[in-house]
Amino acid sequence: NIRAKGKRYEYKALEVLKERGYKAIRIPASATGRQPLPDIIAVKDNVIYAVEVKSTSSDCARIRGFQLEKLKQFCEMLSFCNCKTTVLVFFTKYKTVKHYLINDVNGREDLEVCL
Numbered sequence: 001n002i003r004a005k006g007k008r009y010e011y012k013a014l015e016v017l018k019e020r021g022y023k024a025i026r027i028p029a030s031a032t033g034r035q036p037l038p039d040i041i042a043v044k045d046n047v048i049y050a051v052e053v054k055s056t057s058s059d060c061a062r063i064r065g066f067q068l069e070k071l072k073q074f075c076e077m078l079s080f081c082n083c084k085t086t087v088l089v090f091f092t093k094y095k096t097v098k099h100y101l102i103n104d105v106n107g108r109e110d111l112e113v114c115l
Contacts, residue, residue: 005055010039013053013088016097017042022049036073040088048083050074055090060114063087068102068111091115 010026017024017040024042029035038050050071054061068085075083085102100113 006053009055009090010053012090013040013051013097016088017051020044020099024051036070036077038071038074042086046082048075048078048081049086050083052085052087053090054087055092057092059091059093060112061087061089061091063111063113065109065111068109071102087111087113089113 014024014026022042022044024040026040027037029037039053040049040051042049042051052063052067052071054063071085075085087100087102089098089100090096091098094115096115098113098115102111
């Protein structure tokens with residue numbers, strides 16, 4: 001079940017972020033609806049991070065443009081503070097996790113991140 005897998009990796013992401021010194025919460029309704037909500041909201045060093053969580057068994061993960069747009073809209077609502085859009089990817093084949101800062105969200109174009 002894809003939803004169950006996504007939920008499992010979102011909880012793993014919470015653990016990873018907390019181990020790396022972030023304060024983080026999972027937003028359970030993020031995948032449903034049109035609200036601009038990330039999978040996780042994390043905070044570290046006075047910066048808010050809107051986090052999309054992905055897992056892949058290949059060398060690259062694709063983040064769909066509409067998901068990036070939701071992260072961008074979330075941060076725009078918090079324009080009074082420092083908010084950054086990020087993607088946390090579990091590369092299962094390599095048993096590694098990478099956290100990518102997405103500086104430029106371009107409309108609804110998909111983004112591919114690789115090891």
